[in-house]
Amino acid sequence: MNDSILQISYIIASICYIVGLKKLSHPLTAKNGNYIAALGMGLAILTTILFHRTDGHAIGNIPLILLALAIGSFLGTLAAKKVKMTAMPQMVSLFNGMGGACAALISIMEFPRINPDIIAESGMMNGLTLSILLGLVIGSVSFAGSMIAFGKLDGRINDSKISYLKIINIIGIAAIIAMIVFIMFQEEMPSMTIVYILTVLSLLYGISFVMPIGGADMPVVISLLNSFTGVAAACGGFLYNNQAMLTGGILVGSAGTILTILMCKAMNRSLMNVIIGGFGGSAAGSDEGVEKHIKEITLSDAAVLLTYSQKVYIIPGYGLAVAQAQHACHDLEILLEDKGVDVKYAIHPVAGRMPGHMNVLLAEADVPYTKLKEMEEANAEMANTDVVIVIGANDVVNPAAEEDPSSPIYGMPIIKALDAKNIIVIKRSMAKGYAAIDNNLFYHPKNRMLFGDAKNVLQKLIAEIKAM
Amino acid sequence: MEETLNFIYQYREAIFIIILSIFLGIEVISHVPAMLHTPLMSGANAIHGVVIIGSIIVLGHAHDILSLSLGFLAVILGTLNVVGGFVVTDRMLEMFNKKNKKK
Numbered sequence: 144m145n146d147s148i149l150q151i152s153y154i155i156a157s158i159c160y161i162v163g164l165k166k167l168s169h170p171l172t173a174k175n176g177n178y179i180a181a182l183g184m185g186l187a188i189l190t191t192i193l194f195h196r197t198d199g200h201a202i203g204n205i206p207l208i209l210l211a212l213a214i215g216s217f218l219g220t221l222a223a224k225k226v227k228m229t230a231m232p233q234m235v236s237l238f239n240g241m242g243g244a245c246a247a248l249i250s251i252m253e254f255p256r257i258n259p260d261i262i263a264e265s266g267m268m269n270g271l272t273l274s275i276l277l278g279l280v281i282g283s284v285s286f287a288g289s290m291i292a293f294g295k296l297d298g299r300i301n302d303s304k305i306s307y308l309k310i311i312n313i314i315g316i317a318a319i320i321a322m323i324v325f326i327m328f329q330e331e332m333p334s335m336t337i338v339y340i341l342t343v344l345s346l347l348y349g350i351s352f353v354m355p356i357g358g359a360d361m362p363v364v365i366s367l368l369n370s371f372t373g374v375a376a377a378c379g380g381f382l383y384n385n386q387a388m389l390t391g392g393i394l395v396g397s398a399g400t401i402l403t404i405l406m407c408k409a410m411n412r413s414l415m416n417v418i419i420g421g422f423g424g425s426a427a428g429s430d431e432g433v434e435k436h437i438k439e440i441t442l443s444d445a446a447v448l449l450t451y452s453q454k455v456y457i458i459p460g461y462g463l464a465v466a467q468a469q470h471a472c473h474d475l476e477i478l479l480e481d482k483g484v485d486v487k488y489a490i491h492p493v494a495g496r497m498p499g500h501m502n503v504l505l506a507e508a509d510v511p512y513t514k515l516k517e518m519e520e521a522n523a524e525m526a527n528t529d530v531v532i533v534i535g536a537n538d539v540v541n542p543a544a545e546e547d548p549s550s551p552i553y554g555m556p557i558i559k560a561l562d563a564k565n566i567i568v569i570k571r572s573m574a575k576g577y578a579a580i581d582n583n584l585f586y587h588p589k590n591r592m593l594f595g596d597a598k599n600v601l602q603k604l605i606a607e608i609k610a611m
Numbered sequence: 612m613e614e615t616l617n618f619i620y621q622y623r624e625a626i627f628i629i630i631l632s633i634f635l636g637i638e639v640i641s642h643v644p645a646m647l648h649t650p651l652m653s654g655a656n657a658i659h660g661v662v663i664i665g666s667i668i669v670l671g672h673a674h675d676i677l678s679l680s681l682g683f684l685a686v687i688l689g690t691l692n693v694v695g696g697f698v699v700t701d702r703m704l705e706m707f708n709k710k711n712k713k714k
Contacts, residue, residue: 160658161635167654167700168643174704177650180658181697188693191664195671202671204679211670211683215690222691223698234699235653242660242692248685249665252678268614270622366652373655376662381625383665389628391661397636399655402648409645490646498648503703517645 145194150386152190157390159183164398170512187387188212228507229464232497233296236365239372240289246282246375247342250275253382254338267329271382276323278378279338280345285371287349292368295353296361308355309419315348352418357577360417362497363406367414370399409492411554435583437573440591442600445567446607450482452529452565456521458489458558459501461577462535462570466597469508472534475601476510478608487514489521489531489558491539518558525562533560533568533584535597537576540584552578566590569600650703657696663689 159179166176195202202208219238226234254275261269294300322341326333356364377392379385407414440448449455457476463469476486488510494501502515516524525531533540540560543550560566566589575581584590593600619626643651666689670682 156661160661161639164636164651164655164658165639167651168640168647170644170647173647173650174701177654177657177697177700177704180654184658184661184693184697187661187664188667191667192671195668197668197672200672202667204670204673204682207679207683208667208670208686211686212690215687216694218687219691219693219695220698223695223702228702231653231699231703232649234695235649235656238660238692238695238699239656241688241695242656242662245666245685245688245692246662248681248688249662249669252669252673252681252685265614270618362649362652366648369652369656369659372662373659376659376665377629379662379665381622383668384625385664385668386628388661388664389625390632391658393629393632394636394639395655395659397633398640399636399652401637401640402643402652402655405640405643406648409648492645492648499646499650499703502646503649515646 145196149190149194152186152194153385153387156183156187156387159186160391160394164394184391191387228503229467229500230297231503232362232365232500233293236289236292236296236361236368239365239369240286240293242372243282243285243289243368243375246278246372246379247286247345248282249379249382250279250282251338251342254279255332255335257332259332262332267332268327272327273323274378274381276326276341278375278382279342280319280323281371281378282375283342283345284349284352285368285375287346288353288368288371289349289365291350291353292361292365300354308351311351312348315344315351319344319348356417362493363403363410363414363417366399366403366406367418370396370403373397373399406493406498409498409556411556435586437585437592438588438590440567440593442593442603442607445591445593446604446611448565448567449479449484449530449532449604450608450611452484454524454528454530455479455484455486456489456516456525456528456531456563457486458491458531458533458536458540458560459494459505460491460534460536460539461495461500462537462597464495464500464504464535466535466599468534468596468598468601469504469510471598471601471605473505473508473510475605475608476514478605482608487516487521487524489518490515491518491536491558492556494536494539518556522559522562525559528563530565530567531560531563533566533570534601535570537570537582538578538580541576541578541580541582542584543580543582550580552580560584561587561589564589567593569593569595569597571596650700653696653700653703657693657700660689660693660696663693665689 163176163180166172257271373392373395380388479486490501540558542561544552544555544557666685673679673682
């Protein structure tokens with residue numbers, strides 16, 4: 144009876160995860176998808192506490208469980224709600240790490256409890272041992288890696304160009320695999336010491352796996368670690384023969400992997416490239432030493448240029464987020480639209496720090512959904528665009544991606560700002576973007592620089608236009 | 612060889628679920644617009660918090676101080692993953708839906 148209710152609830156939960164995930168992939172149904180998945184999770188947790196039986200024993204320590212649930216819910220909600228929108232990717236990484244750590248802890252606790260009868264029969268070479276060890280390793284790697292990714296995105300950890308990290312990574316993974324094989328070949332339950340060593344090794348590997356990868360690639364790494372944690376959860380599901388954990392875990396493992404590959408495609412880089420190389424060698428710099436001049440534009444000239452345009456495209460980048468200028472940007476858009484200018488936004492798939500970053504930012508400022516154009520659509524209209532305003536974006540409009548085979552970003556699809564009739568770039572300085580390379584767009588005759596903090600500049604621009 | 616076959620037989624249901632889930636995951640994620648990549652990643656993140664169930668089982672059968680402490684910690688971590696994950700995803704999505712409704 145208990146088991147029937149439990150199994151039914153796990154089936155419902157699995158359906159909720161699948162349907163929820165599917166709905167999350169369409170803009171109109173995404174919000175509901177999230178609720179449905181959450182509902183399924185709640186159901187699974189509740190019924191587990193009430194109806195789960197291990198060899199006839201029910202779940203005990205319920206007050207302790209409820210307390211832990213309460214603490215986790217409180218802290219999780221607090222952290223998730225209070226954090227700035229620009230810190231969203233870090234939060235995803237942080238919570239991913241928590242899941243990984245949970246999986247690892249489960250493995251550490253379950254290892255000594257592997258059924259002695261099974262060990263008597265086949266030694267340590269059995270499915271339980273394997274799933275426990277895999278859960279431990281993958282969970283630990285995911286935890287440590289996620290913490291490093293969090294640090295990098297939060298700006299607390301810098302990129303390290305230590306080249307021997309690659310060798311360390313290869314040695315590390317070999318050692319981990321060797322240890323797993325070693326443990327499984329044991330006839331009897333080994334001491335916990337070797338398990339602790341494996342844990343530490345995995346944690347260190349997680350750190351050295353993520354360390355050399357450039358901050359700009361972090362969203363891809365987080366997506367990969369996300370799928371790792373999914374697999375770790377599935378290992379737990381395998382261990383407990385728990386359908387909810389199995390479906391939820393593998394679903395995320397496979398969906399997460401596909402998502403990672405999709406993100407790589409948007410940057411036109413292979414996953415291998417991201418993991419192993421960072422950005423590879425520095426740019427050969429085909430025109431180093433050639434004198435390059437930039438031209439600036441005054442606020443009043445920019446105001447005139449914009450007001451008398453018919454079609455304007457705004458290309459937002461990370462700088463917009465940093466300056467928290469999305470509201471000022473929307474105000475400018477409204478003002479220009481009032482004056483009869485058609486204003487749209489060109490969103491590059493990896494603009495900002497994560498895919499969708501710009502969309503979320505602009506949505507926060509009440510920018511209508513329909514004004515956000517994806518890259519292909521925007522590029523098709525570039526030739527007819529009177530002015531393109533690049534706000535805090537750099538690599539996503541860098542023509543080197545199309546013109547310079549020696550450039551580290553060569554091949555990445557960009558927004559063809561160069562095709563527009565006029566270009567205004569709003570930046571704080573001539574500092575390089577994430578790819579740390581020069582951007583010839585800035586020196587192009589069609590371009591005018593407008594230096595300053597995005598929010599500041601936009602507000603002044605608005606004032607100028609109003610004063611006209 | 613025989614051991615491998617036995618293994619597969621013993622865990623055949625789980626293996627079946629795993630294989631189906633892999634295909635399902637691939638199917639479900641096809642044709643996702645770039646702007647939804649991050650909320651989707653966040654939602655998937657919350658879903659793998661299902662690992663919390665394992666931690667509840669562990670804590671539910673813990674007796675000694677070490678198991679109780681580690682189990683307690685594990686449940687907290689799992690809850691952070693689940694609750695934090697869904698709330699963050701909701702925040703990301705809230706931004707989208709306001710627009711849709713207003714239009």
